[in-house]
Amino acid sequence: MAQARKPQENELMEKIVSLCKRRGFIFQSSEIYGGINGFWDYGPLGARLKWNVRELWWQAMTSRDDIVPLDASIIMHPKVWQASGHVDTFSDPMVDCKLCKARFRADQLHETPCPRHPSKMASECEGEKTEPRAFNLMFKTTVGPIETEENIAYLRPETAQAIFVQFKNILETSRQKAPFGICQIGKAFRNEVTPRNFTFRSREFEQMELEFFIRPDEVVERIAGSVARLDEAADLSAPQKNWGWQLWHKYWVEERLCWYESIGLPRDSLEEYWQTPEELAHYARATVDILYKFPFGTQELEGIAARGDFDLKAHQEASGKSMEYFDEEARIRYIPHVIEPSAGVDRLVLALICNAYTEETVPNEKGQPEQRVVLRFHPRVAPIKVGVFPLLRNRPELVQKAREVRDLLRPHMTVFYDESGAIGRRYRRQDEIGTPFGVTIDFDTLGETPELKDTVTVRDRDTMAQIRVKISELPAYLLQKLR
Ligand code: GAP
Numbered sequence: 001m002a003q004a005r006k007p008q009e010n011e012l013m014e015k016i017v018s019l020c021k022r023r024g025f026i027f028q029s030s031e032i033y034g035g036i037n038g039f040w041d042y043g044p045l046g047a048r049l050k051w052n053v054r055e056l057w058w059q060a061m062t063s064r065d066d067i068v069p070l071d072a073s074i075i076m077h078p079k080v081w082q083a084s085g086h087v088d089t090f091s092d093p094m095v096d097c098k099l100c101k102a103r104f105r106a107d108q109l110h111e112t113p114c115p116r117h118p119s120k121m122a123s124e125c126e127g128e129k130t131e132p133r134a135f136n137l138m139f140k141t142t143v144g145p146i147e148t149e150e151n152i153a154y155l156r157p158e159t160a161q162a163i164f165v166q167f168k169n170i171l172e173t174s175r176q177k178a179p180f181g182i183c184q185i186g187k188a189f190r191n192e193v194t195p196r197n198f199t200f201r202s203r204e205f206e207q208m209e210l211e212f213f214i215r216p217d218e219v220v221e222r223i224a225g226s227v228a229r230l231d232e233a234a235d236l237s238a239p240q241k242n243w244g245w246q247l248w249h250k251y252w253v254e255e256r257l258c259w260y261e262s263i264g265l266p267r268d269s270l271e272e273y274w275q276t277p278e279e280l281a282h283y284a285r286a287t288v289d290i291l292y293k294f295p296f297g298t299q300e301l302e303g304i305a306a307r308g309d310f311d312l313k314a315h316q317e318a319s320g321k322s323m324e325y326f327d328e329e330a331r332i333r334y335i336p337h338v339i340e341p342s343a344g345v346d347r348l349v350l351a352l353i354c355n356a357y358t359e360e361t362v363p364n365e366k367g368q369p370e371q372r373v374v375l376r377f378h379p380r381v382a383p384i385k386v387g388v389f390p391l392l393r394n395r396p397e398l399v400q401k402a403r404e405v406r407d408l409l410r411p412h413m414t415v416f417y418d419e420s421g422a423i424g425r426r427y428r429r430q431d432e433i434g435t436p437f438g439v440t441i442d443f444d445t446l447g448e449t450p451e452l453k454d455t456v457t458v459r460d461r462d463t464m465a466q467i468r469v470k471i472s473e474l475p476a477y478l479l480q481k482l483r
């Protein structure tokens with residue numbers, strides 16, 4: 001029987017960071033030049049894992065009739081960021097240490113180590129700190145060959161604003177009716193004062209954002225004659241008594257929690273946190289954070305904000321272009337209100353790796369106890385779905401058959417073909433990167449035991465149980481398991 005264990009918290013993060021580098025999930029950016037703080041590169045396996053995460057989110061959103069996608073530019077007109085409030089308010093309070101000259105977030109002094117005495121926190125060291133100053137988190141650049149104030153532009157700090165700015169174009173071309181959503185996946189940039197916890201707080205990261213446009217409550221109220229009809233007007237069948245934006249807000253919190261579960265994060269690893277009125281951003285009526293229990297603490301994966309009409313109204317005022325929607329049912333124009341589920345790809349990838357990491361003591365081929373590291377990814381997110389192995393590499397008939405099996409599976413799933421080393425070691429290598437299945441081609445496949453001819457061994461990563469499957473039935477068998 002396998003005995004699973006999770007190492008202690010600090011030890012666990014060190015092991016995860018080391019595995020990510022050793023097996024090609026995540027590397028420090030520009031590592032050969034000493035790295036650059038807050039930037040990360042995804043290696044061959046990390047890139048596949050990240051791709052799967054994006055694809056699953058994309059499918060969950062765009063397979064609905066009421067959501068359409070957008071792929072907008074990263075650099076937009078600087079007036080976008082003035083209207084959205086980012087130029088004036090997107091900042092962190094920052095202090096400098098007069099002794100060591102390091103810069104810290106004022107609200108994180110008690111949790112950031114002092115660079116001179118790393119055993120102490122910055123709040124405990126003797127260095128006197130300056131008064132807090134606002135530090136804008138947007139990265140600046142200039143557009144065109146001349147570096148002047150007028151040519152300043154910003155790398156977007158969130159993907160959301162492009163959705164608001166393109167609201168009218170999308171509405172007119174997609175012929176959607178409220179309630180409906182616009183979703184986008186893309187890079188965002190924030191010049192974080194203290195990037196940390198591996199990829200958790202980075203300076204370049206990716207967001208998956210949905211802006212879901214709904215009728216304002218006063219319109220719903222006008223359309224509906226009774227409380228019972230308010231539920232219908234909000235287009236939800238759930239027999240809840242609250243209505244309008246609250247209903248949609250709760251709906252999206254539940255949808256998103258279910259989605260996280262569907263890709264392998266157990267419900268008990270997640271927490272729902274309702275921000276207090278003091279914590280709410282100036283545009284939000286309510287915000288629910290979905291938190292994950294990372295080894296370094298329970299932290300935000302996604303924020304689901306009820307943003308009212310703040311953004312569309314701000315862009316209407318600043319651009320002079322109407323952001324109104326004509327509601328044919330109610331025969332009135334209004335600026336829709338917005339529910340915004342906003343998730344980070346990188347944080348989710350990190351959560352999936354943390355959740356998957358397990359150390360186990362298992363019997364080896366000789367029955368002796370052996371340590372194995374296994375990433376128990378949900379098959380949907382696993383970067384490689386199946387490993388294909390000829391039992392021995394020096395037997396051409398086994399190698400040829402194994403390559404045939406690889407080619408049979410490759411159109412359906414990501415396959416890793418490996419013929420080097422003892423079969424037990426090959427299994428362990430795939431366990432460590434989270435490959436759910438291993439397929440071995442042996443002498444029985446070639447007909448040594450006549451009734452097993454043209455069958456292969458399929459090994460399950462988690463239970464290590466092995467069964468024989470006919471090659472002709474293998475793609476269907478694995479596809480069904482991978483779902
Ligand atoms: N449009 C709303 C918005 O951007 P946010 O809470 O600032 O809201 C949404 O960001 C998500 O983006 C976060 O829940 C997180 O997953 C991700 N995110 C934000 N800042 C990040 C950073 N510095 N590094 C990695 N991910 C980040």
